[in-house]
Amino acid sequence: MGRAGAAAMIPGLALLWAVGLGGAAPSPPRLRLSFQVSCPAELQAWHGLQTFSLERTCCYEALLVDEERGRLFVGAENHVASLSLDNISKRAKKLAWPAPVEWREECNWAGKDIGTECMNFVKLLHAYNHTHLLACGTGAFHPTCAFVEVGHRAEEPVLRLDPGRIEDGKGKSPYDPRHRAASVLVGEELYSGVAADLMGRDFTIFRSLGQRPSLRTEPHDSRWLNEPKFVKVFWIPESENPDDDKIYFFFRETAVEAAPALGRLSVSRVGQICRNDVGGQRSLVNKWTTFLKARLVCSVPGVEGDTHFDQLQDVFLLSSRDHRTPLLYAVFSTSSSIFQGSAVCVYSMNDVRRAFLGPFAHKEGPMHQWVSYQGRVPYPRPGMCPSKTFGTFSSTKDFPDDVIQFARNHPLMYNSVLPIGGRPLFLQVGANYTFTQIATDRVAAADGHYDVLFIGTDAGTVLKVISVPKGSRPSAEGLLLEELHVFEDSAAVTSMQISSKRHQLYIASRSAVAQIALHRCAAHGRVCAECCLARDPYCAWDGVACTRFQPSVKRRFRRQDVRNGDPSTLCSGDSSRPALLEHKVFGVEGSSAFLECEPRSLQARVEWTFQRAGVTAHTQVLAQERTERTARGLLLRRLRRRDSGVYLCAAVEQGFTQPLRRLSLHVLSATQAERLAGAEEAAPAAPPGPKLWYRDFLQLVEPGGGGSANSLRMCRPQPALQSLPPESRRKGRNRRTHAPEPRAERGPRSATHW
Incomplete structure (x- = not known):
C-alpha cells in the first residue's frame, strides 16, 4: 500500500485535483493521418496499410x-x-x-x-x-x-x-x-x-x-484473488539459476484493503509465483505456496492528493541486455466518473522485486485496519523459491507448516510498485478515446537509444509516442508524434504485435487485422527542418529527403536530433527549401477573404505578419474584431482597401520559425469588381492558352463558379469550404485561389501531395 494506501483511500481529495486535470486539453499529435472510408486505397498507397479479414468472422484477438x-x-x-x-x-x-x-x-x-x-x-x-x-x-x-x-x-x-x-x-x-x-x-x-x-x-x-x-490459487478466497481481470503473464528469470525463475501475472481486481466506506475500489496488481512450485505437503496441496501480489500504482501526484489511473489495460515487456531486468510498459485508464483519462507508466523489475521483499500487509486492530506486518516472518521467507541460491530447501513440499500457513494468510504486500520517475511517462486527459494496448520498440538513433511506444485505443487509432530524457535520468517524458486512424469502422484495438526485423506493426480489432510500418519518414516533410522537428528516431535528413535512419550507414549529410528537435544548427546550411512563391489573392471591399496556411505539424504555432504596399516594415497580425485565426488559415472580414499587401505565414515550433506561405492580397472596390464582371461577359471566347488573372478571379466570386477547389473531386478527402466560418462562404465572398492538397481530416499534410 504505502503511498497508494494513503492517497487512494482518500478519493475525495484526489478527485478535487482530478477535476482540474480533467479540464486540460489532450496533447495533439504532431502528425494526424486519417482517411475517408471510401478511399482505403490511398492509405495503402501512401502509408503501406494492409488489412485482412475473413467473411462473416469477427473478433481477431x-x-x-x-x-x-x-x-x-x-x-x-x-x-x-x-x-x-x-x-x-x-x-x-x-x-x-x-x-x-x-x-x-x-x-x-x-x-x-x-x-x-x-x-x-x-x-x-x-x-x-x-x-x-x-x-x-x-x-x-x-x-x-x-x-x-x-x-x-x-x-x-x-x-x-x-x-x-x-x-x-x-x-x-x-x-x-x-x-x-x-x-x-x-x-x-x-x-x-x-x-x-x-x-x-x-x-x-x-x-x-x-x-x-x-x-x-486457493479457490474462493478474496485475499488471493478478488474478481480479477487478467491482462498479461510473463516468465522472467531471477538469476542464473533456473530454480529461481518466476512467473509474473498482471491483473486488476477489487481491493480487499479498501475501507468499507469507500465501496468497491478497483486496483491494479502484479503477482508472482515460482516456476518450480509444486504445492504444499499437508496444507495448500496442489495450490501455489509462493503466490504474492503487490499493488501497481500509476498516478499523478497533486497538492490535494494523487490522481490514480487504476484500470490496468495492457503490459509490454521490453527486453534489455540483461534478460533479468526488462522494462515494463503498462497502459492504464481511470474508473473515475469525474474525468476520463489514460496513462502510460514504466516500471523496472528491480522495483517489482523490491516490493516483494518488503513488509507484508496485515489486518489487525479493532477497526480491522491494514498495516505493515511487524511480527516474525518465518523462514524461508514466503515467496522465495526453493533453490540453492537462497536456502537449502529443494522443494516447496519441504517448507515448514508455519511458512505455508503464513503464505496462505498474507498474499498481499504492504508496499506498492511505483513507476520510474514517480509519475506517468505519458497521459491523455479529456481525449475521445481510451488506451487499450501497447507495444514498444527500442530504436538506435544518432544521439542514443530511444523507446518508441505504439498505443492502441478503443477508437481504432494507434498513437506513436517517443520516450525522451527530461533533465537527469531516470526522468523521461512521452512526446506524441503521430496519430494514425487504422480501422475504418473505428473498432477498438484488441491486440498488437511488433516485428522489429521487418519494421512492421500488426494490430487486431473485432473487425479486422491491420499492418502498418513503424515509420513514415516521407510524411514528416520535404525539407531538413521539418524532418528534424519530427524527432522520429527512425528517420533522418540525408541531404535530399527525410528517409529511414540506418545507424550502420555513415553518410555525410545525415542529420537527426531526437533529443532536442532543434534544426537551427543542423539545417542552417540546408538549401533544399525552395524560395516562397508569392500567391495572389483577391477580395472585394466590404466582403471577406480567407488566407489559407496550414502547418504540417499540429504542434506548431502559426504567426502572421503583414507588409502594406509601399511600406518596408512588417507588422504582426493581431486578433481583432475583423480578424479571425482558424486551424486552416486567417479570415479577414469586412475588407478595406488598406488591407491590401503581403501576408507572410510562418510556423513556430521548438523555438524554430519556418516560413510557410507568402500571399499578396488585392482588395478591389465594388465598382472594379462589377467592371471586371462586365468585361468578362462582353469578351469573345479566348483562344486556348493561359487565362487572364481576372477570369480566375471572376470564377471565384461569381455564384456557382467552378474554381479549382470544386473541380478536384477524385477519391481523396478534400478540405472543403464547409469547414470555414459561414461568412467566408456567402455570395460574393472570396474563395481560395489555389488547388488544395489531399490531407488528413484536420491538421498536417501527410505524404499525400499532388
Whole structure:
C-alpha cells in the first residue's frame, strides 16, 4: 500500500485535483493521418496499410509473430489464420475450427446467444515446438485446446489441425468470449489467468500441461484473488539459476484493503509465483505456496492528493541486455466518473522485486485496519523459491507448516510498485478515446537509444509516442508524434504485435487485422527542418529527403536530433527549401477573404505578419474584431482597401520559425469588381492558352463558379469550404485561389501531395 494506501483511500481529495486535470486539453499529435472510408486505397498507397479479414468472422484477438517462418498467426471466431509478415493481405491461409454442433446447442439451451456467443472464439496462440502451435478457444462455453501443425519451411506454409491432439481447455481458455485470456507457455507448461468455471466466478492462476501436477490459487478466497481481470503473464528469470525463475501475472481486481466506506475500489496488481512450485505437503496441496501480489500504482501526484489511473489495460515487456531486468510498459485508464483519462507508466523489475521483499500487509486492530506486518516472518521467507541460491530447501513440499500457513494468510504486500520517475511517462486527459494496448520498440538513433511506444485505443487509432530524457535520468517524458486512424469502422484495438526485423506493426480489432510500418519518414516533410522537428528516431535528413535512419550507414549529410528537435544548427546550411512563391489573392471591399496556411505539424504555432504596399516594415497580425485565426488559415472580414499587401505565414515550433506561405492580397472596390464582371461577359471566347488573372478571379466570386477547389473531386478527402466560418462562404465572398492538397481530416499534410 504505502503511498497508494494513503492517497487512494482518500478519493475525495484526489478527485478535487482530478477535476482540474480533467479540464486540460489532450496533447495533439504532431502528425494526424486519417482517411475517408471510401478511399482505403490511398492509405495503402501512401502509408503501406494492409488489412485482412475473413467473411462473416469477427473478433481477431490472438496474434503470434513467427519471425523464422515469416508468418503472422491469428486467432479469431471459428478460425486460425496464417498470414505473411511482409504483407498480411497476400498468401493467407485459413483453418476452420468451429465448435461441435452439440456444444453449440447445449450453449444455446443454457441461455446464451447461438449467433454471437455459442462459437469457438480462439483466445490464445503459443509456439509449442518447431512444428506446432498451441491454440485454445472458448468452444461455445466448452473451452478446448488443439495443436496446429505449421510445418518446418517458410517457403511452403502449412496450417493443419492435429485431430489426435485435442485437449480440454478448462483452466487454459475462458468460457465466456467477453473475457480476456492471459497466459505464457514456458517449456511445455502453460501458466494462465482465467475463469475456471462456467459462471465466471472462480478465477484462478493455473498451471497445466507438462509432466508436473497442475497447480492453482486457493479457490474462493478474496485475499488471493478478488474478481480479477487478467491482462498479461510473463516468465522472467531471477538469476542464473533456473530454480529461481518466476512467473509474473498482471491483473486488476477489487481491493480487499479498501475501507468499507469507500465501496468497491478497483486496483491494479502484479503477482508472482515460482516456476518450480509444486504445492504444499499437508496444507495448500496442489495450490501455489509462493503466490504474492503487490499493488501497481500509476498516478499523478497533486497538492490535494494523487490522481490514480487504476484500470490496468495492457503490459509490454521490453527486453534489455540483461534478460533479468526488462522494462515494463503498462497502459492504464481511470474508473473515475469525474474525468476520463489514460496513462502510460514504466516500471523496472528491480522495483517489482523490491516490493516483494518488503513488509507484508496485515489486518489487525479493532477497526480491522491494514498495516505493515511487524511480527516474525518465518523462514524461508514466503515467496522465495526453493533453490540453492537462497536456502537449502529443494522443494516447496519441504517448507515448514508455519511458512505455508503464513503464505496462505498474507498474499498481499504492504508496499506498492511505483513507476520510474514517480509519475506517468505519458497521459491523455479529456481525449475521445481510451488506451487499450501497447507495444514498444527500442530504436538506435544518432544521439542514443530511444523507446518508441505504439498505443492502441478503443477508437481504432494507434498513437506513436517517443520516450525522451527530461533533465537527469531516470526522468523521461512521452512526446506524441503521430496519430494514425487504422480501422475504418473505428473498432477498438484488441491486440498488437511488433516485428522489429521487418519494421512492421500488426494490430487486431473485432473487425479486422491491420499492418502498418513503424515509420513514415516521407510524411514528416520535404525539407531538413521539418524532418528534424519530427524527432522520429527512425528517420533522418540525408541531404535530399527525410528517409529511414540506418545507424550502420555513415553518410555525410545525415542529420537527426531526437533529443532536442532543434534544426537551427543542423539545417542552417540546408538549401533544399525552395524560395516562397508569392500567391495572389483577391477580395472585394466590404466582403471577406480567407488566407489559407496550414502547418504540417499540429504542434506548431502559426504567426502572421503583414507588409502594406509601399511600406518596408512588417507588422504582426493581431486578433481583432475583423480578424479571425482558424486551424486552416486567417479570415479577414469586412475588407478595406488598406488591407491590401503581403501576408507572410510562418510556423513556430521548438523555438524554430519556418516560413510557410507568402500571399499578396488585392482588395478591389465594388465598382472594379462589377467592371471586371462586365468585361468578362462582353469578351469573345479566348483562344486556348493561359487565362487572364481576372477570369480566375471572376470564377471565384461569381455564384456557382467552378474554381479549382470544386473541380478536384477524385477519391481523396478534400478540405472543403464547409469547414470555414459561414461568412467566408456567402455570395460574393472570396474563395481560395489555389488547388488544395489531399490531407488528413484536420491538421498536417501527410505524404499525400499532388
